[in-house]
Amino acid sequence: MIDVHVPVLVVGGGGAGLTASMLLSTYGVEHLVVSAMPTTSVLPKAHVLQQRAMEVLRDVGCAQRVYQAGTPRENMSHTAWYLDVAGSDFAGRLISKMECWDGGGADPAWVAASPCRQANLPQIRLEPLLKQRAEELNPGGVRFGNELVALEQDDSGVVATITDRGTGRQYRVRCEYLIGADGGRTVGTLLGVGMDGLRDVMRTVSIHMSADLSPWLHDPEVLIRWIVHTRYGGAFSVLVPMGPDSWGPDSEEWVVHMNFPPELEEQFDTDEKVLAVMRDRLGIPDFDPKVHMITRWSVEGLLATTTTIGRVFLVGDAAHRHPPTGGLGLNSAIHDVYNLCWKIAHVAQGKAGPALLSTYHPERYPSFARNTQRSIENALNHLAIIDALGVKPDLDAETCHDNVLELWDEGPVGHERRVAVAGVLASQSMEFKEHNVEYGFRAESSAVLTDGTPEPVNEDDVRIYQPGTRPGSPLPHAWVERTGERRALREVAPPTHWMLMAGEDGAAWCAAAVTAGAARGIDLAAFRVGHVGGDWLDPRLAFVRVHEFGRSGAILVRPDRVVAWRSFTPDGDPLARIGAALDRVLTRAG
Numbered sequence: 048m049i050d051v052h053v054p055v056l057v058v059g060g061g062g063a064g065l066t067a068s069m070l071l072s073t074y075g076v077e078h079l080v081v082s083a084m085p086t087t088s089v090l091p092k093a094h095v096l097q098q099r100a101m102e103v104l105r106d107v108g109c110a111q112r113v114y115q116a117g118t119p120r121e122n123m124s125h126t127a128w129y130l131d132v133a134g135s136d137f138a139g140r141l142i143s144k145m146e147c148w149d150g151g152g153a154d155p156a157w158v159a160a161s162p163c164r165q166a167n168l169p170q171i172r173l174e175p176l177l178k179q180r181a182e183e184l185n186p187g188g189v190r191f192g193n194e195l196v197a198l199e200q201d202d203s204g205v206v207a208t209i210t211d212r213g214t215g216r217q218y219r220v221r222c223e224y225l226i227g228a229d230g231g232r233t234v235g236t237l238l239g240v241g242m243d244g245l246r247d248v249m250r251t252v253s254i255h256m257s258a259d260l261s262p263w264l265h266d267p268e269v270l271i272r273w274i275v276h277t278r279y280g281g282a283f284s285v286l287v288p289m290g291p292d293s294w295g296p297d298s299e300e301w302v303v304h305m306n307f308p309p310e311l312e313e314q315f316d317t318d319e320k321v322l323a324v325m326r327d328r329l330g331i332p333d334f335d336p337k338v339h340m341i342t343r344w345s346v347e348g349l350l351a352t353t354t355t356i357g358r359v360f361l362v363g364d365a366a367h368r369h370p371p372t373g374g375l376g377l378n379s380a381i382h383d384v385y386n387l388c389w390k391i392a393h394v395a396q397g398k399a400g401p402a403l404l405s406t407y408h409p410e411r412y413p414s415f416a417r418n419t420q421r422s423i424e425n426a427l428n429h430l431a432i433i434d435a436l437g438v439k440p441d442l443d444a445e446t447c448h449d450n451v452l453e454l455w456d457e458g459p460v461g462h463e464r465r466v467a468v469a470g471v472l473a474s475q476s477m478e479f480k481e482h483n484v485e486y487g488f489r490a491e492s493s494a495v496l497t498d499g500t501p502e503p504v505n506e507d508d509v510r511i512y513q514p515g516t517r518p519g520s521p522l523p524h525a526w527v528e529r530t531g532e533r534r535a536l537r538e539v540a541p542p543t544h545w546m547l548m549a550g551e552d553g554a555a556w557c558a559a560a561v562t563a564g565a566a567r568g569i570d571l572a573a574f575r576v577g578h579v580g581g582d583w584l585d586p587r588l589a590f591v592r593v594h595e596f597g598r599s600g601a602i603l604v605r606p607d608r609v610v611a612w613r614s615f616t617p618d619g620d621p622l623a624r625i626g627a628a629l630d631r632v633l634t635r636a637g
C-alpha cells in the first residue's frame with residue numbers, strides 16, 4: 048500500500064538535499080524531503096561557499112542569511128602557514144601568508160565574476176538556515192528523523208520505504224523521481240552503485256571545541272592556519288575558526304584538523320590520546336578546551352560508477368567524495384542540484400521530454416572527476432610544502448627545526464632556502480585561487496547546442512576564469528541598468544525563466560524567442576543588452592566586452608544560467624531557429 052504520492056522525493060537533508068528542496072519549491076515542484084537524523088549536521092565540516100554556490104542560494108532567497116551569519120570579509124582574505132603555535136621561542140612565527148579567494152574584495156577578477164562574494168559558514172551553522180528556508184518554501188514537506196530503508200522502481204515510478212525514527216512507523220512513498228542526497232550512505236548501495244577511486248590516502252582527526260586561542264594567534268585576516276610541526280616530521284595541523292560571533296584569533300570555537308598516516312592509527316584511537324597529541328602539537332600542555340566532537344575521517348577520492356539509475360539521481364557526496372582541500376564538496380553538491388532540479392521541474396511539468404534528465408550525468412560527471420583530482424592534488428601539495436620546508440618524516444625533530452629556521456637566516460643560505468620554498472608555497476594558490484575550477488565547467492550534452500567554435504586557450508585552467516558565451520559555459524556576470532533599476536544580468540528574469548539575450552540590433556531574436564517560448568509553455572524573458580542601446584544597458588561594457596555575439600547575435604540561457612545556444616548572425620528565420628534550438632534542448636518533438 049502506498050501512503051504518500053509525491054512527484055519528487057529528496058532523500059537527505061544536508062547541503063545537497065536542502066538546496067534541492069529550495070530549488071524545487073522555487074520551480075513550483077511538489078516534493079518531500081526525508082532525512083535520517085533528527086537534526087541537521089552536528090559536525091562543522093564544510094565552511095567555504097564559493098560564488099556560484101552563493102548565486103544559487105540567492106536564487107532561493109537564502110544568501111543574505113548566510114552572509115549575515117558568516118565570516119566577515121576582513122577575517123577571510125588570507126590563509127597562512129606558521130611554525131608551531133606555542134611552546135618555544137620560535138613558535139607562532141609566520142612562514143608565509145597568501146591571499147585567498149577574492150582577498151576580501153581586493154581581487155578585481157573575482158569581484159567582476161559574480162553578483163555574490165564568497166562566503167564562509169560552517170555546515171553546523173549553515174544547514175539550519177537552509178532547513179529554515181526549505182521549510183518556509185515547502186511547509187510540512189521537510190521531515191527529519193525519517194530514514195529511507197528500502198527502494199524499488201519500475202518504468203513509471205519509484206517506491207521508497209521510510210522509517211519514522213521517532214515512532215518506528217514505516218510508510219511507503221511513491222514518486223516519479225528520487226534525488227539521492229544521502230551522502231552516499233543508502234540510496235546508491237540499495238541500487239548496486241559502487242564508488243571507484245582512491246581510498247585511505249591519509250587519515251585526519253578533527254576536534255571541534257570551544258577554546259580561547261587568542262593569546263597565541265595573530266593575523267585577523269587569516270581564515271585557515273596551516274601549522275607546521277617540527278616535532279612531527281611529515282605532519283601538519285590546520286586551525287579553522289568556527290565563530291559564531293568572532294572569526295579572527297578571538298573566535299569562540301575552533302576546529303583543529305590533525306593529519307596522520309594510517310600506520311600511526313594507534314596513536315589516535317581514543318579521544319584521550321587525540322587530545323594529548325593536540326596539546327603536544329599546539330605546545331600548550333595545560334590546554335583544556337570544551338570539546339564538542341572528535342571525528343576521524345580518511346582522505347579519499349571516490350566517484351559513483353553512475354549517477355543516474357532509472358528515475359533515481361545521485362547528487363553531492365552520494366555521487367563524489369573527496370578531501371575538503373579546496374572546499375569543493377558542498378559547493379559541488381549545490382552545483383549538482385542546480386543542474387538537475389530545473390530539468391526535473393521541466394519534465395514533471397510537461398515542458399520537456401524525459402530524455403532531458405539523461406543530460407544530468409554527462410554534464411556533471413566531468414566536474415566530479417575534475418573536483419576529485421583537484422582536491423587530492425591540493426591535499427598532497429600540503430605535504431610537498433612541509434617537505435620543501437625540510438620537515439620530513441625520516442628526520443629528527445632537531446634537524447627539522449633547524450631546516451625551518453634557515454628561512455630566517457640573513458645570509459645566502461637563508462636567501463636560497465626562501466627562494467626554494469617560495470615556488471612550492473605559491474603553487475598552493477591552486478587551492479585558494481581556483482576560480483576556474485568553479486566557473487570553468489562546460490556542460491556538454493544534448494541540452495547544449497555547440498556552435499563549432501573551439502574552447503579558448505587558457506593559460507591557467509585552474510586559476511583563471513575567462514568569462515564567455517560559448518555554449519555550455521556559465522553566463523558571464525555584468526551589472527545592467529534601465530531607468531533607475533540595476534540588476535545582475537543573471538537576475539534580469541526570475542530563476543524559473545529561460546533568457547534570450549540579444550545584441551543591440553537583435554530585436555527580431557527577442558520577438559521570435561517570446562513567441563517560441565510561449566508556444567512551448569516555458570517561461571522565457573527576451574531582451575537586448577548594449578552599452579548605448581538595448582532594453583538593458585551595460586554601463587561598464589562588462590558583458591559587451593566578453594559576449595562575442597556582436598550587435599545582431601544572441602544567446603539562449605537555461606534556468607541554471609548555462610548558455611544553451613548561440614548565434615553570431617541573424618541568418619535565417621529567427622522563429623524557426625530558436626524554436627528548433629528549444630525543441631532540441633528540451634528533447635521535444637519539433
Ligand SMILES: Cc1cc2nc3c(=O)[nH]c(=O)nc-3n(C[C@H](O)[C@H](O)[C@H](O)COP(=O)(O)OP(=O)(O)OC[C@H]3O[C@@H](n4cnc5c(N)ncnc54)[C@H](O)[C@@H]3O)c2cc1C
Binds near residue numbers: 093233362
Ligand atoms: C572536515 C571537512 C571539511 C570540509 N570542508 C568543506 C568546505 O569547506 N567546502 C565544501 O564545499 N565541502 C567541504 N567538505 C565536504 C562537505 O562536508 C560534503 O561534501 C557535504 O557535506 C556533502 O553534502 P551532502 O548533502 O551531499 O551530504 P551530507 O552532508 O553527508 O548529507 C547527507 C544527509 O543525508 C542523510 N541521510 C543519510 N542516509 C539517509 C537515509 N537512508 N535516509 C534519509 N536520509 C539519510 C544524512 O542524515 C544527512 O542529513 C568538508 C568535509 C569535511 C569532512
